[in-house]
Amino acid sequence: MDFSLALLTKVDIIIEQWIAAVRLDDQIETAKELTYKGVRDSVPVVLVAIAKMLSPTEDNDIKTIVEKSLEHGTLRAKQGYDAEEIAREYRLLRWVIFSVLEPDLLKGSSADVIRATRLIDTALDEVIARCFKTYTQERMHELEELQSQLQFTNQELNRLVRASKDNLSQLAHELKTPLTSIIGYSDLFLRQQRQNSGKKDALSNLDHVERVLRSGRQLLHLINDALEISRYEEGKMKLQPTPTEVCMLIHNVIEMVEPLASSKNLQLLVDCDRAPDEVFTDPLRLQQIVTNLLSNAIRYTESGSIKLVCELLTNNEWSISVTDTGIGIESEDVTHIFDPYFRVVASDQSYLPNSTGLGLAIVSRLVKLLQGKIEVKSQIGVGSNFIVILPLSVKIGEKKAAVLNTQQVEPYNG
Secondary structure, three states: HHHHHHHHHHHHHHHHHHHHHHOOOOOOOOHHOOOOOHHHOOHHHHHHHHHHHHHHOOOOOOHHHHHHHHHHHHHHHOOOOOHHHHHHHHHHHHEEEEEEEEHHOOOHHHHOOOOOOOHHHHHHHHHHHHHHHHHHHHHHHHHHHHHHHHHHHHHHHHHHHHHHHOOOHHHHHHHHHHHHHHHHHHHHHHHHHHHOOOOOOOOOHHHHHHHHHHHHHHHHHHHHHHHHHHHHHHOOOOOOOOEEEHHHHHHHHHHHHHHHHHHHEEEEEEEEEOOOOOOEEEEHHHHHHHHHHHHHHHOOOOEEEEEEEEEEEEEEEEEEEEEOOOOOHHHHHEEEEEOOOOOOOOOOOOOOOOOOOOOHHHHHHHHHHHOOOOEEEHHHHHHHEEEOOOOOOOOOOOOOOOOOOOOOOOOOOO
C-alpha cells in the first residue's frame, strides 16, 4: 500500500479540516485573529515532504521539513502565539492526518501501517522540535530588544526628569488639598448665606471666609514657588542688580515675618552690626532668599529663637546666617533639602502643615543666580544653621543670567 500517494492526494482535505479544528479550539486564541493563509502558512509543504518520506521510491526531503519547520516557528513567534497554542496546533494536525488517512491505513498490512505511522510521528516530532527551536530563539530576540528598549526608555525618562524639575504629579497633589478646601468652604458659605439671607454674617461664616482666604494664600504661594522653580530651570531669570542697602532690606523682611514668629512665641534676633552698608545685587531676589530662610526656620521651630546675622567677609564677600533651635535635619537628608518637593519629616513622621518642599529649592537657585553659595549645618533636636555667602557686587552679563523675566512673583513668606 503506497501511503505516500494517499497523503499527497489528501493534503488539501487535511489542511481544511485542520484549520477548522484550530479555529474551533478556544485555547488557540491567536489563530482566531489570523487569516486562513496566516494559519496555514507552510504546513502543506511540510505535508508533501512527509509524503515523500512515506514513498519507497522517492528520496527523503528532510531538508524541506527542517527549513519550513524553522520558518514556521519564527512566524508563529511574530504572530504572537504562545508555546501552548503551537503545541495544540500540532496535536490537532497529528489527529487530523491519521483521521483522514484511517481508511487507507486499514487497507494496508500491519508492517506497512506501523512503518507509515512511525514515519509520520517521527516527521511531526522533528517538525515540532525545529518549530519550537526557532520560536524560542525569536522570543529571546524579542526579549533582548524589549530589554534594550526598556533600558533606553529608562535612560530617556531619567534625562527628562533631570532636565525638568517640575514634578507634575506631586504638584497636582499639593494643589489638590488647598483647592479642595477653597471649593468646600466656599460652597458651604454660599449655601448658608442663601439660607440666612437678610441676616448679618454669623461668626462661623466669618471663620469659613478666613479659612478660604488662608487656603487661597497657600495655593497662591505654592503656584508662585512652582513658577519660580520652572523659570529658573528654563533660564528665564535675569538679574536686575542695583545698589541695595542690606540692613534696610533685612529689617523690611523681619517686619513681614515677625507675626509668624510671634504666633509661636519665638524670639526673633537680628545682628547687622557688621553688615556691609551697600551691595550691588538684585534686591528682589535677595529679599526672596532672606524671606524663605526665615520663614522656613520659623516653620520648623516650636520653641526658642531664630537668629539672623549679617556680616562683611574678606575677598569682597558678605554673608547672611540664619540659625534656629528647631527640629534639625538628618545627615542623610542634608543633601536633598534643596531638591524640589523634598520635605523634612517631623518627629511624628509626618510633614508639617503648609510645607511644600519648594522654599529651600528656590533659595538654592536664587543664591546661585546671585553668584553665591549656601552652606548648611544641622543637628537633630538642636537646630539648623544656613549660611549664604554672596559677592559684594554681582557680575552683569554672565551666562547665569538668561532672558528678562518681567513677571515679578510675590516673595515667599510661608
